[in-house]
Amino acid sequence: MSETYTLYNQTVMDHFMNPRNMGDLPDADGVGEVGAAACGDIMKISLKIQDGKITDARFKTFGCGSAIASSSMATELIKGRTVEEALNFSNQEVVDALGGLPPVKIHCSVLAEEALKAALEDYLKKHPEVAAKVQQKEAEKAATPETANA
Amino acid sequence: MRRVYLDHLSATPLLPEAFEAMKPYFIEAFGNASSLHQYGLQVRDAIARARSQLAALINAPSAEDIIFTSDGTESANLAIKGVAYANQRRGNHLVVSEIEHPSVLNSVEFLEKQGFTCTRVKVDGEGMVNPEDVRAAITDKTILVAVHHVNHDIGTIEPIREIGRICAEKGVPFYVDAEASAGWLPIDVQQMGASLLSFSPHKFYGPKGVGVLYRNKKARLVSILHGGVQEGGRRSGTENVPAIVGAGVAAEVALRELNQRFAHTSRLQKKLWEGLKANVPYIKLNGPEPGPRRAPHTLNISTEFIEGEGQLLMCDLNGIAVASGSSCVSKSLKISHVLAAIGLDHALAQGNIIMSLGKDTTDEDIDYVVEKFSKVVVPKLRNMSPMWDEFQRGIIDSVISPTGRGRSFTEHAAAVSGKPAH
Numbered sequence: 001m002s003e004t005y006t007l008y009n010q011t012v013m014d015h016f017m018n019p020r021n022m023g024d025l026p027d028a029d030g031v032g033e034v035g036a037a038a039c040g041d042i043m044k045i046s047l048k049i050q051d052g053k054i055t056d057a058r059f060k061t062f063g064c065g066s067a068i069a070s071s072s073m074a075t076e077l078i079k080g081r082t083v084e085e086a087l088n089f090s091n092q093e094v095v096d097a098l099g100g101l102p103p104v105k106i107h108c109s110v111l112a113e114e115a116l117k118a119a120l121e122d123y124l125k126k127h128p129e130v131a132a133k134v135q136q137k138e139a140e141k142a143a144t145p146e147t148a149n150a
Numbered sequence: 151m152r153r154v155y156l157d158h159l160s161a162t163p164l165l166p167e168a169f170e171a172m173k174p175y176f177i178e179a180f181g182n183a184s185s186l187h188q189y190g191l192q193v194r195d196a197i198a199r200a201r202s203q204l205a206a207l208i209n210a211p212s213a214e215d216i217i218f219t220s221d222g223t224e225s226a227n228l229a230i231k232g233v234a235y236a237n238q239r240r241g242n243h244l245v246v247s248e249i250e251h252p253s254v255l256n257s258v259e260f261l262e263k264q265g266f267t268c269t270r271v272k273v274d275g276e277g278m279v280n281p282e283d284v285r286a287a288i289t290d291k292t293i294l295v296a297v298h299h300v301n302h303d304i305g306t307i308e309p310i311r312e313i314g315r316i317c318a319e320k321g322v323p324f325y326v327d328a329e330a331s332a333g334w335l336p337i338d339v340q341q342m343g344a345s346l347l348s349f350s351p352h353k354f355y356g357p358k359g360v361g362v363l364y365r366n367k368k369a370r371l372v373s374i375l376h377g378g379v380q381e382g383g384r385r386s387g388t389e390n391v392p393a394i395v396g397a398g399v400a401a402e403v404a405l406r407e408l409n410q411r412f413a414h415t416s417r418l419q420k421k422l423w424e425g426l427k428a429n430v431p432y433i434k435l436n437g438p439e440p441g442p443r444r445a446p447h448t449l450n451i452s453t454e455f456i457e458g459e460g461q462l463l464m465c466d467l468n469g470i471a472v473a474s475g476s477s478c479v480s481k482s483l484k485i486s487h488v489l490a491a492i493g494l495d496h497a498l499a500q501g502n503i504i505m506s507l508g509k510d511t512t513d514e515d516i517d518y519v520v521e522k523f524s525k526v527v528v529p530k531l532r533n534m535s536p537m538w539d540e541f542q543r544g545i546i547d548s549v550i551s552p553t554g555r556g557r558s559f560t561e562h563a564a565a566v567s568g569k570p571a572h
Contacts, residue, residue: 007463007466016460016463017467019534022533022534024539033536033566034566034567035563035564035565035566035567035568036567037567037568039477039478039483039500040457040477040485040496040497040500040563040567041457041478042536042537042562042563042566042567043536044536060534060535060536060539061534061535061536062455062456062457062535062536062537063457063459063460063478064457064458064459064460064463064476064478064479065459065460065463067457067478068460068534104481104483107483
């Protein structure tokens with residue numbers, strides 16, 4: 001065979017072979033570990049948060065190629081975002097940034113979103129003052145007609 | 151990069167002599183075997199020769215007992231449904247092992263929706279069927295027993311002769327799926343007491359697109375494909391002549407080289423497992439140890455703390471082609487039903503791969519696989535795995551070599567996912 005065939009697209013394969021931000025953060029501000037009931041994969045995301053912004057992110061994943069690529073991509077996308085922005089993160093961003101996943105593997109990107117949100121929850125639990133601020137902002141947003149979904 | 155193909159249970163390369171024998175039947179000898187002129191008679195002869203070659207591989211009493219189908223799935227469907235429908239006035243009960251191939255289990259499930267009933271006989275931790283369990287499952291309504299010769303996932307060789315004797319005693323037809331053994335283990339349908347037996351030439355260096363079903367004349371069978379009277383009315387449809395010719399040659403060579411292939415693959419199988427066991431900590435063989443109870447050419451291993459599809463992909467990137475029974479590989483997101491049936495811990499089933507060797511696998515290939523698997527594939531994936539790290543820190547324990555520290559992987563997975571693993 002002279003040509004190389006790949007199970008996933010080139011972006012997914014690249015993130016599987018050369019994962020970004022793989023590892024742990026020893027002084028993490030928030031850590032989330034979640035498992036997929038569907039297949040048994042497990043994902044862990046660690047976050048460093050300073051002044052309400054995610055300054056660093058790491059992942060570790062027990063799972064298939066697309067699960068590893070999804071967690072790698074999620075950590076790339078999330079860096080630099082505020083906690084509020086990160087709380088609105090959607091798995092679709094991961095799917096889009098990876099250039100698509102096979103339908104049966106979409107749940108891998110959902111797992112990445114869940115791991116991220118679990119890490120954020122862990123952070124908010126340790127920082128109730130930030131949690132209160134986030135809640136207040138959400139409430140304000142909901143009360144403002146201009147920003148509500150028309 | 152070296153390329154090592156270790157998926158011979160999925161497909162094998164076509165033998166050059168089989169390919170040569172097939173060639174005239176595409177353009178020159180293109181006739182339809184049902185035609186009565188020179189073109190038809192010529193291919194009819196070729197099919198008859200192949201029938202004898204395939205009958206010889208399994209010591210069938212007569213070449214007329216060989217039915218050509220399109221593949222193993224069709225053979226299994228014909229054997230199960232064909233015997234069930236032919237005997238439905240006598241009874242409606244079938245007995246199968248719970249670890250049969252999906253083509254058998256799903257055919258049975260189809261029949262159950264039509265009023266047939268089935269007993270699925272359990273297996274032990276190595277995938278072995280107890281013949282006495284088969285005896286106990288047979289009732290006066292039983293019209294078919296189906297147990298495979300070798301399991302396609304874990305390589306277990308079933309006690310076919312004992313089961314065959316019980317079926318003969320009870321007067322129940324016995325179907326043996328020999329897809330994972332034909333061409334690798336000696337098969338004698340008469341000694342086995344098999345009324346029906348199926349196999350696929352592409353698993354032993356023949357072409358794809360042809361399947362074989364042996365049927366003893368005493369076993370009643372009705373066709374499930376309706377049309378012309380090809381294959382004695384048992385299987386309608388134009389014969390795939392080139393594939394049938396290639397299958398015949400592959401069977402003849404397989405029979406001639408059987409001992410040699412067996413000795414070669416069983417030696418390398420042992421070497422591969424010994425090499426992996428010595429170099430990869432927390433690894434487990436599923437199914438019997440290499441030896442008389444295991445097919446000579448296949449290993450099913452679970453490597454703890456890493457997932458099977460990741461291992462498969464990482465092997466492939468290093469030139470090594472393997473299969474896996476992990477849920478991530480299956481389209482249904484379920485672990486292999488065979489691994490579930492032998493009671494394998496979910497974490498180990500998830501970390502499973504299957505390596506199947508062939509007649510051309512070399513010692514150097516095995517050295518390369520052991521080296522790459524132990525030094526690249528496993529460390530790279532374990533380094534990425536939160537489970538490996540948590541095992542080092544005593545949060546979770548090993549299933550293979552428990553240390554007594556931490557909870558089990560399965561408990562941990564259930565806790566973090568909020569649901570028990572299936």
